[in-house]
Amino acid sequence: MELTRRDFLVGAGAAATGGCTALQSSHDPNLMVFLSDIHQHDNTVRWKNGPTQANEVLPRLVKEILSLRPLPANAVVFGDFSASCGWVEDFRLAAAALKPLSDAGIALTLGMGNHDNRSSFLKVFPEYKSRLLVPDRIVSKVATPNADLIMLDTLKSREGEDWAEPTSKGSYVDGTIDVAQREWLRGTLAAAKRPTFVGAHHHAREVGIVKDIVTSPTAYGYIFGHEHVWDESVFLTDGYGNSQTVQAATLPSGGFWGDIGYALFRTFEDRAELTVRQTDFYFNRRWQGKPRPKNWDERVRAHDGRTVTFWYDKPGNFYRG
Numbered sequence: 001m002e003l004t005r006r007d008f009l010v011g012a013g014a015a016a017t018g019g020c021t022a023l024q025s026s027h028d029p030n031l032m033v034f035l036s037d038i039h040q041h042d043n044t045v046r047w048k049n050g051p052t053q054a055n056e057v058l059p060r061l062v063k064e065i066l067s068l069r070p071l072p073a074n075a076v077v078f079g080d081f082s083a084s085c086g087w088v089e090d091f092r093l094a095a096a097a098l099k100p101l102s103d104a105g106i107a108l109t110l111g112m113g114n115h116d117n118r119s120s121f122l123k124v125f126p127e128y129k130s131r132l133l134v135p136d137r138i139v140s141k142v143a144t145p146n147a148d149l150i151m152l153d154t155l156k157s158r159e160g161e162d163w164a165e166p167t168s169k170g171s172y173v174d175g176t177i178d179v180a181q182r183e184w185l186r187g188t189l190a191a192a193k194r195p196t197f198v199g200a201h202h203h204a205r206e207v208g209i210v211k212d213i214v215t216s217p218t219a220y221g222y223i224f225g226h227e228h229v230w231d232e233s234v235f236l237t238d239g240y241g242n243s244q245t246v247q248a249a250t251l252p253s254g255g256f257w258g259d260i261g262y263a264l265f266r267t268f269e270d271r272a273e274l275t276v277r278q279t280d281f282y283f284n285r286r287w288q289g290k291p292r293p294k295n296w297d298e299r300v301r302a303h304d305g306r307t308v309t310f311w312y313d314k315p316g317n318f319y320r321g
């Protein structure tokens with residue numbers, strides 16, 4: 001019987017933790033699943049003709065994740081829970097769609113995107129209040145036996161509206177990291193003794209943290225969402241002459257538009273691997289029922305199962321000392 005890429009993903013998960021031990025264990029502590037841009041929309045409340053394709057796709061992705069053996073110990077969402085302005089109803093839909101993961105014993109770690117609203121988020125996920133590592137920011141950490149993942153909060157609210165109820169204006173599309181969060185990140189990376197990965201909704205360049213990551217001796221990767229594309233060709237560098245580039249990757253969307261799917265992140269003693277599971281590609285629901293462009297299927301075939309490796313191997317800065 002021919003192995004499909006799906007078989008490969010499940011089998012690789014079992015192999016990653018080593019033979020019989022893995023089969024006896026229901027959750028792999030070194031395996032995480034990454035979702036991003038899940039963009040839920042409750043069109044019974046407002047924007048009645050709004051996009052709901054992600055509402056249908058996300059539960060299917062969750063169901064597939066739950067078929068993995070072993071299960072990932074952690075699931076991380078890289079922001080954009082809402083399709084529009086961070087309405088609390090959108091967060092409720094997201095919480096319902098993600099609940100089967102936590103019901104299965106998978107710990108959820110959640111980050112903010114530009115379509116989100118911190119006030120709505122904490123109404124639906126109040127348990128998160130005790131997890132915040134930076135005051136007033138949805139910043140948290142996931143520890144695996146081999147490495148840590150820091151999830152930053154790059155949501156840029158309108159002036160004075162950090163904790164305001166959402167409005168139809170929404171937040172800014174671009175991201176930001178304020179002084180307090182930047183100082184916390186610098187201190188955390190400076191003190192880190194273990195391989196560390198940094199995650200956020202926006203690109204590190206956009207929020208001005210490339211140098212902090214590149215020059216950290218233990219930061220080995222940057223993973224982000226927002227683009228709705230799988231792209232493992234991204235790397236961080238703070239300029240010609242600095243040899244300490246850091247591998248980066250963007251995640252597919254959990255159902256809204258673009259590359260559709262999730263990614264599996266496995267940490268090892270000497271590296272981590274991020275493997276994309278891409279189930280589809282589309283732009284928006286206006287395409288439904290129309291001829292499907294051929295390059296969409298080609299894109300799915302080209303991406304599904306691709307892996308990028310983050311080696312724990314950081315050369316010193318040969319040029320600047």
Ligand SMILES: [Fe+2]
Binds near residue numbers: 037227
């Ligand atoms: Fe998005």
